[in-house]
Amino acid sequence: MAIPFTRKILSNGLHVLVHEDHTTPLAACTIVYRVGARDENPSCTGLAHLMEHFMFSGSDHAPDFDLALQQVGAINNAYTSQDLTCYYIVLPANNIETALWLESDRMASLSFSQQGLNVQKQVVMEEFKETCLNVPYGDLMMQIYGLSYQNHPYKWLPIGKELSHIEQVDMSIIRQFHDTFYCPANAILVVAGHVHTEKIFALADKWFGDITPGKRNPQRYPQEATATENRLKVVNKNVPDDMLFKSWLMCARTNKDYCAYDLLSDILGTGQSSYLYHKFVVEDRLFTDISASVAGTADRGLFFVGGRPAEGVSIEQADEILSQYLADFQFNNKLSYDLQKVKNNAESIILERNLKVEDRANTLATGEFYSQAEDFADERTGYFAVTEKDIHRITHDMLQKSYANTLYYKGLNNQ
Numbered sequence: 536m537a538i539p540f541t542r543k544i545l546s547n548g549l550h551v552l553v554h555e556d557h558t559t560p561l562a563a564c565t566i567v568y569r570v571g572a573r574d575e576n577p578s579c580t581g582l583a584h585l586m587e588h589f590m591f592s593g594s595d596h597a598p599d600f601d602l603a604l605q606q607v608g609a610i611n612n613a614y615t616s617q618d619l620t621c622y623y624i625v626l627p628a629n630n631i632e633t634a635l636w637l638e639s640d641r642m643a644s645l646s647f648s649q650q651g652l653n654v655q656k657q658v659v660m661e662e663f664k665e666t667c668l669n670v671p672y673g674d675l676m677m678q679i680y681g682l683s684y685q686n687h688p689y690k691w692l693p694i695g696k697e698l699s700h701i702e703q704v705d706m707s708i709i710r711q712f713h714d715t716f717y718c719p720a721n722a723i724l725v726v727a728g729h730v731h732t733e734k735i736f737a738l739a740d741k742w743f744g745d746i747t748p749g750k751r752n753p754q755r756y757p758q759e760a761t762a763t764e765n766r767l768k769v770v771n772k773n774v775p776d777d778m779l780f781k782s783w784l785m786c787a788r789t790n791k792d793y794c795a796y797d798l799l800s801d802i803l804g805t806g807q808s809s810y811l812y813h814k815f816v817v818e819d820r821l822f823t824d825i826s827a828s829v830a831g832t833a834d835r836g837l838f839f840v841g842g843r844p845a846e847g848v849s850i851e852q853a854d855e856i857l858s859q860y861l862a863d864f865q866f867n868n869k870l871s872y873d874l875q876k877v878k879n880n881a882e883s884i885i886l887e888r889n890l891k892v893e894d895r896a897n898t899l900a901t902g903e904f905y906s907q908a909e910d911f912a913d914e915r916t917g918y919f920a921v922t923e924k925d926i927h928r929i930t931h932d933m934l935q936k937s938y939a940n941t942l943y944y945k946g947l948n949n950q
Contacts, residue, residue, distance in 0.1 A: 536913065537912040537913035538554055538889065538895050538898060538899060538908075538912045538913070539554060539555070539912075540552045540553060540554040540725075540727075540899055540908060540912065541553050541732045542903075542908070543736050543739075545719065545739065545740060545743060545744055546744065546748075547719040547720060547743070547744065547746060547747070547748035548719050548720030548721075548748045548749075548751065549719035549720070549722055549723075549724060549739070549743050549746075550722070550723045550724065550903055551724045551725075551726075551735070551736060551739045551743075552723070552724070552725045552726075552899050552900070552903060552908055553725075553726050553727070553730065553732040553735045553736065554725070554726075554727035554728075554892075554895055554896065554899060555727075555728075555729075555730060555731065555732060556727060556728055556729065556892055556895075557729050559628075559728055559729055559892055560627060560628060560729055561625055561626065561627060561628055561728050561729065561892055562625070562626060562627070562628035562630075562631045562634075562726060562727065562728030562729055562730050562892070563623060563624070563625050563725075563726070563727045563728055563892045563893035563895075563896040564623065564624045564625075564626075564631065564634035564635060564638060564724070564725075564726050564896075565621065565622070565623040565624075565724070565725045565726075565727075565893070565896040565897055565899075565900045566621070566622050566623075566638050566642075566722055566723065566724050566725075566900070567619050567620070567621045567622075567722065567723045567725075567900040567901060567903070567904050568619065568620045568621075568716055568717055568721055568722050569619060569716070569721045569722070569723075569751065569752040569904060570583055570586075570619065570620055570716035570717075570721065570752060571583050571615060571616050571617045571618040571619045571620060571693065572584070572615065572616070572617045572688065572689075572691060572692060572693040572695075573617050573618060573687070573688040573689060573754070573756055573833075573834075574688075574716065574752065574754055575688065575691075577688070577691070577696075578700070579700050579703070579704065579708065580691045580695040580696045580697070580700045581659065581663070581693070581694060581695020581696070581700050581701050582695075582700075582701075582704060582708070582709075582712055583615050583620055583693060583712075584615040584659060584693045584694060584695065585655060585656065585659050585701055585704060585709070586615075586620070586709065586712055586713060586716075586717075587613050587614070587615045587620050587622075588655040588658055588659055589645075589651065589652060589655045589709060589713075590613070590622065590641055590645065590717075591613075591655075592645075592646060592648055592651030592652070592654070592655060593641075593645075593646045593648065593651065594637075594640040594641040594644045594645050594646055595640065595644035595645075595646055596636075596640050596644060597636075597637055597640055597641070598646065600637060600641065603633065603637055604624060604626070604633070604634075604637065607626055607627070607630040607633045608626055608627050608630065609624050609625060609626035609627075609630065609633070609634065610624070610625050610626070611623060611624040611625070615693045616693060616832075617688075617689050617692070617693060617832055618832055618833040618904070619901065619904050621897065621900065621901070622638065623893055623896065623897065624637070624638070625892070625893045628728050628729035628730055631726060631728075631730055631735070631738070632738055632742075635726075635738050635739065635741075635742045635743075636742055638724070638742075639742035639743050639746065642717055642718070642719070642722070642743070642746060643746045643747075645713060645717075647706055647709070647710055647713075649706060652704075652706060652709060656701055656702070656704060659701050660698055660701050660702070662694070663694055663695065663698055663701070664698070666694065667694060671772075671773075671774040671775065672772075672774055672778060672944065674772075675778065675780065675942070675944055676692060677691070677692055677694075677696070678768065678770055678942055678944065679780050679782055679837075679839070679940065679942050680692060680837075682766055682768045682782075682940045682942060683766075683782045683784065683837055683940040684759050685759065686757040686758070686759055686760070687756055687757055687758065687759040687834060687835075688756060688757075689759070689832060689834065714749075715749075716752060717749075718746070718747065718748060718749020718750070719743055719746050719747075719748050719749060720748045720749045720750055720751045721749060721750065721751050721752050723900050723903045723904060724739060724743070724900075725896045725897075725899045725900040725903075726739075726896070727892045727893070727895050727896040727899070728892045728896075756834060758834065758835070759784060759834070759835050761784055761937055761938075762784065762937065762938040762939075762940065763938065764938055765938045765939055765940075765941065766938070766939075766940045766941065767941045767942075767943070768940075768941070768942050768943070769943045769945065770942065770943065770944050770945065771945050771946075771947055772944065772945070772946070772947070773946070773947050774944065774945075774946045774947075775946060776823075776843050776844075776946055777843070777844055777849075777850040777943070777944065777945050777946055778841065778842075778843055778942075778944040779841065779842055779843075779844060779850050779853050779854055779857070779941070779942070779943065779944075780839065780840075780841040780941070780942040780944065781839070781840045781841065781854075781857075781858075781939050781940065781941050781942070782837045782838065782839050782840075782939065782940045783837065783838045783933050783934070783937050783938075783939055783940070784835055784836075784837065784838075784937065785829065785835065785836050785837060785838045785929075785933065786835060786836070787831075787832065787833060787834050787835050787836060788831035788832055788833060788836065788905055789833070789905050789906050789910070791917070792925070792929055793829075793831055793836075793917070794881075794917040794918045794920070794921050795921045795925040795926060795929050796829050796838055796929055796933075797829050797831070797881070797918075798874065798877045798878065798881065798918065798921055798926065799827075799838075799926055799929060799930060800827040800828050800829045800838060800839075801827075801877035801880065801881070802870075802873050802874065802877055802926070803827040803840070804825060804826040804827025804828070804840060805826065805827065805828075805877070805880075809826075809827070811825045811826070811827060811840065811842075812824075812825055812826070814860065815842070815857065815860075819856075820845055821844065821845055821848055821853055821856060821857075822842040822843060822844055822845055822848075822853065823842075823843045823844075823845050823846075824842055824843050825840070825841070825842030825843075825857075826840070826841060826842065827839060827840045827841075833904075833905060838933060840857070840861070842857075850943050850945060851943075854941060854943070858939070858941075861934045862934065862935055864930065864934055864935075866923075866926070866927065866930070870923050870926065871923060874921070874923060874926060878918055878919060878921070881915070881918045882915050882918065882919075885914050885915055885918075886915075898911055898912070898914075899911070899912065
């Protein structure tokens, strides 16, 4: 069943969506800003993620954002992707106005405290070190994205390309970023839970209606063309084992073929019954593990296959055999069964993902970002519509006809 909701667009451009669920005592307040890592300057990456952290530094009327929420029994968090930045609050429904007040105050009256900026810069830099520099394979995805995208700003991740980019951010940069992107015309507000639609519309107008509209994100990004040759990058790091990672450019999240690519990744490389795992781990023992996945983004995303070659198998040998297998790949007569199996699994994941009211709010907010919430209110429809013919077609177009980006992530002892 689709997630029911009602939409209203305020005079300043803020999209407000309300989903009523009177089976829960809770309410979720989610706000998405149409700004992500792709909106950054190549010489100042990681800024959207830093801005996400800085938004918790307090506003003019709520200098301690977290304390104000704790006093009304709320939990909150946020995340930044390549496309968008999302903030969410979950709290007892009778306290929903507190969430709307706090979100409106930091949209309109964020405290640009130098101390707050210094603290958040340090937090983000430590996160960069912990996730990218101080753990094995920490920069693997940085490497594959940088190889896969030659023109589009997806070539860097939300965490940023370099520590120095965060170090150089000053108050003028962070203020300009906030003033440009953190405005009603560039935002989507979703309230879900034990609430009443018309009351939420009135509260949204009360707290957000007088904020200067600003402008919707006008960015146009250089689009990535399908590769005209295979690309190879070799990285040598102090890691225990070699890793082989391959990617192909695929469609955008809003393309009708996205669900087919997602299901194909499940058939090929999700779980021990998948084609790649059975072939290369169980039968041939060429890899110790192998998997496939997709990255769904507003512009063209990526289809991944990655694995760890078995002991005694060179990464070059593993790549040659895997690449030939994919180039010659043909589905057997079990495709009908396998496709239904991954459809069932996708349905289960979607239903589980939308059990919590905050997850439904997130689904509606991100759906409204990508196109309109109606297109994502019941994601099962797109997966159910995928046919065997679709799977054959995209497999042929991508694996047999498109060029691959290949990363050899080698351990220093395996050169």
